[in-house]
Amino acid sequence: xxxxxLGSGAQAGDLPVPLNIDRSWLDNLxxxxxxxxxxxxxRLFQLAVQGEEARLVTSFDELQCVKHLQDLSPLPHQxxxxxxxxxxxxxxxxxxxEVGLGKTIEAGLILKEYMVRGLVSKVLILVPAxxxxxxxRELNSKFGIPAVAQKKAYxxxxxxxxxSMDTAKREPHKDMLMEQEYDMLIIDEAHKLKNKKTTNYQxxxxxxxxxxxxxxxxxxxxxxxxxxxxxxxxxxxxxxxQGDFAANFVVGKRQAKNEDQLRDELAKVMIRNRxxxxxxxxxxxxxxxxxxxxxxxxxxxxxxxxxxxxxxxKASGGNxxxxxxxxxxxREVCSSRDAxxxxxxNLSKKIPDDSPLTAEVWExxxxxxxxxxxxxxxKTIELIKDMNEKVIVFxxxxxxxxxxxxxxxxxxxxxxPYRGGMNRGKKDWMxxxxxxxxxxxxxxxxxGEGINLQFCHHMINFDLPWNPMRVEQRIxxxxxxGQQNDVKIYNLSTTGTIxxxxxxxxxxxxxxxxxxxxxxxxxxxxxxxxxxxEKSLYKLFLESESDEEIRSKVSSLGQSLDxxxxxxxxxxxxxxxxxxx
Amino acid sequence: MSxxxxxxxxxxxxxxxxxxxxxxxxxPYHVTVKLSPQADKQLTNxxxxxGFIERTGAEPETLSYTFxxxxxxxxxxxxxxxxxxxxxxxxxxxxxxxFGVNPAGPRIGPGRIPREDVTYxxxxxQQIWAVARQEGSCVxxxxxxxxxxxxxxxxxxYEPWLGVCFKxxxxxxxxxxxxxxxxxxxxxxxxxxxFARRLETLQLGPRxxxxxxxxxxxxSLAGAANLLEKHMKDHLAGEDYAWAEAARERLREExxxxxMYYEDLLKETEEEKLTAIREQYDNRRSxxxxxxxxxxxxxxxxxxxxxxxxxxx
Numbered sequence: 035x036x037x038x039x040l041g042s043g044a045q046a047g048d049l050p051v052p053l054n055i056d057r058s059w060l061d062n063l064x065x066x067x068x069x070x071x072x073x074x075x076x077r078l079f080q081l082a083v084q085g086e087e088a089r090l091v092t093s094f095d096e097l098q099c100v101k102h103l104q105d106l107s108p109l110p111h112q113x114x115x116x117x118x119x120x121x122x123x124x125x126x127x128x129x130x131x132e133v134g135l136g137k138t139i140e141a142g143l144i145l146k147e148y149m150v151r152g153l154v155s156k157v158l159i160l161v162p163a164x165x166x167x168x169x170x171r172e173l174n175s176k177f178g179i180p181a182v183a184q185k186k187a188y189x190x191x192x193x194x195x196x197x198s199m200d201t202a203k204r205e206p207h208k209d210m211l212m213e214q215e216y217d218m219l220i221i222d223e224a225h226k227l228k229n230k231k232t233t234n235y236q237x238x239x240x241x242x243x244x245x246x247x248x249x250x251x252x253x254x255x256x257x258x259x260x261x262x263x264x265x266x267x268x269x270x271x272x273x274x275x276q277g278d279f280a281a282n283f284v285v286g287k288r289q290a291k292n293e294d295q296l297r298d299e300l301a302k303v304m305i306r307n308r309x310x311x312x313x314x315x316x317x318x319x320x321x322x323x324x325x326x327x328x329x330x331x332x333x334x335x336x337x338x339x340x341x342x343x344x345x346x347x348k349a350s351g352g353n354x355x356x357x358x359x360x361x362x363x364x365r366e367v368c369s370s371r372d373a374x375x376x377x378x379x380n381l382s383k384k385i386p387d388d389s390p391l392t393a394e395v396w397e398x399x400x401x402x403x404x405x406x407x408x409x410x411x412x413k414t415i416e417l418i419k420d421m422n423e424k425v426i427v428f429x430x431x432x433x434x435x436x437x438x439x440x441x442x443x444x445x446x447x448x449x450x451p452y453r454g455g456m457n458r459g460k461k462d463w464m465x466x467x468x469x470x471x472x473x474x475x476x477x478x479x480x481x482g483e484g485i486n487l488q489f490c491h492h493m494i495n496f497d498l499p500w501n502p503m504r505v506e507q508r509i510x511x512x513x514x515x516g517q518q519n520d521v522k523i524y525n526l527s528t529t530g531t532i533x534x535x536x537x538x539x540x541x542x543x544x545x546x547x548x549x550x551x552x553x554x555x556x557x558x559x560x561x562x563x564x565x566x567x568e569k570s571l572y573k574l575f576l577e578s579e580s581d582e583e584i585r586s587k588v589s590s591l592g593q594s595l596d597x598x599x600x601x602x603x604x605x606x607x608x609x610x611x612x613x614x615x
Numbered sequence: 616m617s618x619x620x621x622x623x624x625x626x627x628x629x630x631x632x633x634x635x636x637x638x639x640x641x642x643p644y645h646v647t648v649k650l651s652p653q654a655d656k657q658l659t660n661x662x663x664x665x666g667f668i669e670r671t672g673a674e675p676e677t678l679s680y681t682f683x684x685x686x687x688x689x690x691x692x693x694x695x696x697x698x699x700x701x702x703x704x705x706x707x708x709x710x711x712x713x714f715g716v717n718p719a720g721p722r723i724g725p726g727r728i729p730r731e732d733v734t735y736x737x738x739x740x741q742q743i744w745a746v747a748r749q750e751g752s753c754v755x756x757x758x759x760x761x762x763x764x765x766x767x768x769x770x771x772x773y774e775p776w777l778g779v780c781f782k783x784x785x786x787x788x789x790x791x792x793x794x795x796x797x798x799x800x801x802x803x804x805x806x807x808x809x810f811a812r813r814l815e816t817l818q819l820g821p822r823x824x825x826x827x828x829x830x831x832x833x834x835s836l837a838g839a840a841n842l843l844e845k846h847m848k849d850h851l852a853g854e855d856y857a858w859a860e861a862a863r864e865r866l867r868e869e870x871x872x873x874x875m876y877y878e879d880l881l882k883e884t885e886e887e888k889l890t891a892i893r894e895q896y897d898n899r900r901s902x903x904x905x906x907x908x909x910x911x912x913x914x915x916x917x918x919x920x921x922x923x924x925x926x927x928x
Contacts, residue, residue, distance in 0.1 A: 049851055051859045051909045059752070059779065059915035060840045066753050067836070067920075076819055077633045078751030079917050081626060083780050083811075085744030086794060086916050088618050088735070094789045094858055101617040102736030124788040124865065124906065151790045178738055215905075242898065244906045269869070270899060271876030 091151050095121050099147040106176045108143055111307045112136055116143040118305060125245030126268050128224070128304040133507055134514030135307050137249045138169070141220050142177045144247060149179065154217035154245065155193055157181075160238075161222035163198035164454070164461050168486075169222070170196050190214075199226070203237040216243045224248035227267060228260035238267055252503070258283065265303055272303055317491075318520040319513055323537060324417070326409050326528045332371075335401040336531055339367045339374065342394055347576045361572050366431055368533040369497040370411070370438075371402045373431040378402075410526050411441050414494060417524055418447060418474060425492035426468075426475045428508050430499055435476050438496070442474060449474035487512050491519040496526055498536055500568050503558060505540060532575050535588045542592070560598045618735040620644070620685040627682060627733060630654075630743050639679070644689040647681045647728060657746045658739075681730045682739070754919035759818040760827065771827045772925040775801045777839045777918070778810050781847055784912040785854075787862030795847065798921065799839045801832030806846050817923065829922055847913060859909035866907035873899050 066073065091098060097117055100108065108116075112135075119127045119140075125148065129137045148154035159181070161169050166183050173181040173194070182189055184197035190210050199221075201207055219241060221227065227235050227248070246268055262279050265272050273279045273296075283296045328336060343360045350357060359381065366373035382395045418425055429435055435451055442449045450464045450472045468475040469489055493512050499505055513521040527537045558567055570591065578584045618626075621643070628646065631638065634654040640647040650658065655677040656665055668675045683689045733739045760771060778798040785791045798810030807813060834842070877896045883889045 049848070049911060050856045051911055053848070053851065053911045053913060055844060056912065056914035057840070059918045060837065063753055063918055063920075064836060066755075071755070073755040073821060074751035074753050074917075074919075075633050076751070076754055076756055076821075077629055078747040079754050079919065080751075081629050081633075082744065082748035082751045082917050083794070083796065084626060085740075085747060086780075086782065088622075088744075090794060091790055091792045094785075094791045104732065104734050104736060120789065126906075152784070152792075153786070153788075153790050178736065180738075239895065240898075242902065244902065266876075269872070271872035275876055275879055277879070 089150070097147060098150045099143055102146065102150055103177065106139070108139055109136065112140050112143060115140045115305050115307065116147060119144050119247070120147055123303060125218070126247075126303070128248045128250065128264065128268065130250055130304050130306040132306070132308050133251045133510035137251070138172055138222075139176070141222075141247050141249060142173060142179070145173075145218060145220065146177045146179060148218060148245060156214065156216050157194040157218045157220070158202075158211070158214075158216045158241070158243075159194070159196040159220040159222070160199045160202055161196060163200065163457075165222060166196050166198055167459075167462055199234055203233055208237065212240060212242075214242070216241065218245040218247070219243040220247045220249070222249045224264065225250040225252050225260075228263055230263050230266075235263065235267070251507075261300075265300075269303055273299055317513070317517050319509070319523060320520060321523045321525065321541065323525045323527060323541060324413060325534075326413055326526060328528050328530070329405070329407065329409055331401070331405045332409060332528075333530075335371065335374070335398065335405060336367050336528075338398050338401050339363055342398060344576060357572070357576070361576075364532065364575070365497070365500070366433075368528060368531050369429060369431050370408055370434040371405045372433040372437040375399065375402050376433045408437070408441070409528070410496060411438060413526060414438070414496065415442065415445055415447070417494065418442075421492050421522075423492055424468070424473055424475075424490040425494060426477060426487060426490055426512060427494045427496050428477055429496040430478065431497070432478055434496065435478050438476050442476075447474055448472040449476055451475075452477040454478065486514065488514060488517045491517060491521050492524070493521065494524045494526065498525065498527075498533065498540065500536060500571050502540060502567065530581070532584070535575075535584055536571070539588050539592050557595060557598050557602065560602075561595060620688075620734065623733060623735055623740060624684040627684070627740070627743060630747060640681075642689075642692065644685040644692060645681055645683045647679065649679045650677045652677055657750075658742060679728045681728050682733045683730060684733055686732045686734070748916060752917050754821075754917070754921075756819040756821060756919060757823055757827075757922045758924050759820045760824050760924065767826070773827050773829045773922045774803075774925040775829060775832055776807075776810070776921045776923055777801060777836065777843070778814070778921050779840075779843055779918040780811075780916045781843075782912075782914050782916050783847070783851065784914075785858065785909070786912065787859065787909040788865070788907050789858075789862075791858070794916070795850070797843060797846065799834075799843050799846075801834045801836075801839055802830050802925075804834055804839075804842060806842065808846075813923075814921065819921070827924075830925065844913070851911060851913075856909075862907050862909045866903060869903045869907065870900060873903065 097113065097120070099116070100113065115129065115131075119125060119129075125144070129140050131137050131140070145154065145157065159169060159173075170181045170183045173179040173196070179194055180192075181194040181196050182192045184190065184195050184201060184207075187206070187210070189195055189197075190207070197207075202211060219238075221238065227238060229235060248264060248268060250264075259280075262273055262276065274282060343357075343364045346360050347357055359377065363374060363377050363381075366377055378395055378399055382392060382399075385391045385395070414427065427438065429438065432453065435453065439449060439451055448471060450467045452461065452464050452468075452475055456464065464475070465487075468487075475487070475490075490512055493509065495505075495508065499508075509521070509523065525537055525541070527533045561567060574587045574591065575584060578587060624643075624646070628638075631646070631648055631654065634657070635651045636654050637649045637651070638646060639649060652675050655661070655675070659678050665675070667673070731737075731739060757773070776798045778796065780794060780796040783793045783795065795808070796811035798807045798813070799805070800807075873896070877892065877899075880892050881889070881896065883892055
């Protein structure tokens with residue numbers, strides 16, 4: 035292609051910007067004149083011009099993409115987000131909507147807009163391996179963007195490639211990507227890029243990119259400096275130098291100061307739509323807590339494990355960090371004997387044979403042997419048969435999942451598993467099976483990320499995670515945009531166990547199942563200024579002597595959460611008043 | 616700008632007629648068409664099939680499509696007139712006892728006509744535009760005179776014009792475009808900025824009409840092209856460049872933020888670390904320039920030589 039580049043100053047009265055003139059048309063015309071053709075049809079000539087006219091971008095700041103979409107009507111907050119990213123943030127932004135508000139749709143809109151405008155053609159999209167095919171499918175079907183999943187080395191040459199971060203950062207892929215220039219880079223689940231020292235972070239920092247979107251539902255998980263790192267990836271210096279940032283905005287690890295100023299600065303690079311806001315309507319959630327009585331054998335195991343864990347905690351002198359596997363044990367005993375058994379076996383392998391602990395562990399194993407039935411599983415079957423519709427059962431433990439699969443199948447329920455360790459193809463297959471044939475899906479927490487199950491509106495929490503955000507994520511799989519029905523949530527809990535207290539805390543105190551709490555993350559963030567929520571719970575249980583003590587401690591924990599919630603509501607109300615004034 | 620289903624249909628039909636496809640069925644909402652070999656090669660992406668046909672000389676079997684321009688209306692229309700149901704199958708023939716019953720599913724294989732929704736924004740329409748641009752980029756045409764010209768005594772003087780449809784792209788981190796279809800007479804050097812409008816009123820064809828003569832041009836093609844470009848440049852110089860200044864301002868701000876961020880980091884004393892930081896700094900700066908730096912692109916969508924009846928006598 036012959037181009038003549040006229041720099042400024044070539045002629046007086048020239049343009050104030052560089053002008054590129056593409057003259058290939060003249061070569062083309064001359065060579066056809068020499069050869070006497072071939073000449074085009076005038077109707078096609080006109081059609082080509084009409085086509086150009088029809089997709090001409092006649093304005094710098096008007097969203098084009100929506101009219102290009104056939105099978106998608108984006109929601110107002112999604113269109114608004116796209117507009118802001120394009121015209122206020124110049125295409126570099128963190129999309130941090132809460133779970134279920136359609137971050138993928140927003141990213142798709144932005145990408146489509148840039149492609150329609152001819153500003154982007156080469157695109158790299160990095161997502162967790164489990165989401166690769168879903169992204170490809172959505173971009174193709176909803177946006178008509180010809181995205182391909184990276185499978186072989188040559189896939190990198192396609193214009194729009196979706197790949198997993200883990201693949202991309204490895205050799206030989208890494209070198210190939212470093213040589214490229216990407217008009218746009220999109221990263222899903224970007225909160226994994228919070229640590230500057232990781233290879234992921236450094237890899238992304240080195241990639242050459244023009245526009246960049248980072249998608250995450252949880253921009254701040256633990257630490258203010260994580261947020262700083264995320265933004266530095268996008269626009270270094272937006273929050274000042276590292277030192278300035280620490281001095282201006284950070285008090286404690288999780289505590290910000292000058293919050294208004296920080297919020298203003300953040301608003302320049304980050305968009306966070308919340309569930310409680312705007313015209314987005316969600317269906318209702320109804321919750322039923324199913325209280326169960328453990329069988330005497332199960333109760334014996336529970337008591338045995340509890341006293342074993344407590345004794346160990348005392349023996350360790352209150353050192354929580356060495357207790358993690360034991361705390362797990364305490365949680366597993368509320369789920370299934372299978373889960374406990376596995377952990378016990380692993381534990382016994384670690385302790386020396388002559389230790390007195392071995393005997394204690396084996397005693398517990400014997401207690402497991404005595405258990406003939408799983409009270410919770412029996413109840414679950416009963417529930418599922420009553421509702422007679424599709425239902426997703428969540429458990430935290432792989433062993434429980436295996437057990438339930440067998441147990442349900444034995445009772446004639448068609449069910450499929452879903453877990454984080456499955457490869458992409460299998461996950462997709464499981465989703466399709468669940469949609470088409472199976473009545474029940476049994477998912478472990480790892481499988482929670484990124485699966486969309488709008489077609490199902492029953493959900494059973496076989497056991498509960500101790501982290502409220504994870505509970506919210508579970509619910510978010512089902513209770514999201516596109517859900518037509520009210521969502522029914524069943525929580526199983528056994529009386530007289532810590533589970534009862536946890537459920538009490540989450541349900542009664544935070545009321546997290548029924549109301550969609552937009553600001554759950556904010557509440558937790560504030561609470562966790564002192565200590566992580568889960569850790570507080572561990573301590574509380576390990577250090578309490580009686581059920582009564584636990585009850586009162588849980589209730590005071592609940593109160594402090596409630597206090598924070600009101601504080602935030604009050605502040606919000608105040609800002610509204612200020613804005614109105 | 617967006618196109619209505621009717622406009623899309625008109626453009627698609629233009630393409631199908633130009634490429635001599637045979638139209639099987641047509642309504643205001645759809646068209647069912649058997650593609651011509653030319654259109655099949657351009658649209659269906661079957662290079663191996665056509666390679667096979669050309670090497671073996673076999674009779675080509677082109678594909679058929681039902682292009683639907685207004686899906687809602689079309690669905691309503693087809694719902695009212697259900698397709699004739701398949702004849703009831705004998706459920707208990709001898710054969711089916713051996714081979715099982717073949718359920719009357721949707722027809723697949725040869726003879727099946729796939730349906731495709733073609734609306735503004737669909738990839739099929741984009742593809743047709745791209746093909747049109749590829750095939751129609753260069754033309755050589757004559758104004759077709761009325762029937763009287765053949766019988767008159769005097770041959771009519773024709774003037775060659777170079778016509779170019781320019782596309783202007785003003786780009787920074789956002790973008791704006793404009794089309795300018797202008798022409799220049801190779802005889803007089805006169806420029807017509809409304810060349811497209813002039814062509815609209817004329818009958819144009821590829822064949823040299825009888826009883827006309829073409830005036831010799833005084834301008835070379837390259838000279839005419841230069842004049843057209845100069846015309847475009849003058850026009851562009853008169854445009855408003857506030858957008859470019861705003862983009863430069865954004866760029867300056869972004870660069871200042873980066874400079875400030877790296878100021879301390881660049882005081883690193885360790886040689887190895889400093890090199891890494893400097894590289895990062897330079898990369899970040901060049902990315903910013905890439906993103907914001909304003910520029911104008913001038914290219915041509917289509918061009919051609921048009922021999923038009925001279926207006927001056």
